[in-house]
Amino acid sequence: MEKLTHQEETMMKIIWQTGKGFIKDYMEKYPDPKPPYTTLASVVKNLEEKGYLEGKKYGVIKEYSILIPEKEYKRKFMKGFINDYFENSYKELVTFFAKDKKISSEELKEIIKMIEGK
Numbered sequence: 001m002e003k004l005t006h007q008e009e010t011m012m013k014i015i016w017q018t019g020k021g022f023i024k025d026y027m028e029k030y031p032d033p034k035p036p037y038t039t040l041a042s043v044v045k046n047l048e049e050k051g052y053l054e055g056k057k058y059g060v061i062k063e064y065s066i067l068i069p070e071k072e073y074k075r076k077f078m079k080g081f082i083n084d085y086f087e088n089s090y091k092e093l094v095t096f097f098a099k100d101k102k103i104s105s106e107e108l109k110e111i112i113k114m115i116e117g118k
Contacts, residue, residue, distance in 0.1 A: 001068060001076050002050045011043045012052060016070040022063055 004012060014029045015021070023041050027034060044064060047053045052073075055062035086092040094111070097103040 001073070003077065004047075004050070004052075004073075007043055008047055008050075008052075011040065012047060012070075012073070015044075015047075015053065015064065015066060020063060020065045022061060 011026065011030075014026050018025055018029055023037065023044055026044070027037060027040055030040065044053065048055050048064070052066070052068045053064045054067050055064050082088060082090060082093055086096065094103065094108070098108065
């Protein structure tokens with residue numbers, strides 16, 4: 001699975017939310033200021049070439065389907081991120097955010113409850 005550029009990731013988020021569709025469907029959901037249609041078409045074509053989407057042709061237009069679910073993408077790249085920046089330690093990740101005051105003790109308690117299955 002190839003890492004996405006920022007623009008490709010933005011587009012994939014819209015596609016994951018929208019599901020199967022045409023470029024015009026995704027363009028409608030794209031936040032303002034919207035890029036030109038041709039730009040989005042190029043981004044979607046890149047996503048298809050990278051294996052994230054599959055296009056089914058209807059005359060001159062294509063309907064796109066998702067091949068890589070959002071959860072799978074997040075799992076793959078979060079593992080790499082944690083490996084690269086936190087020595088493959090989720091404890092180091094949580095400690096980093098706790099020390100930086102980006103996570104509260106209440107949130108940590110919620111995480112512990114989730115881990116313990118409560």
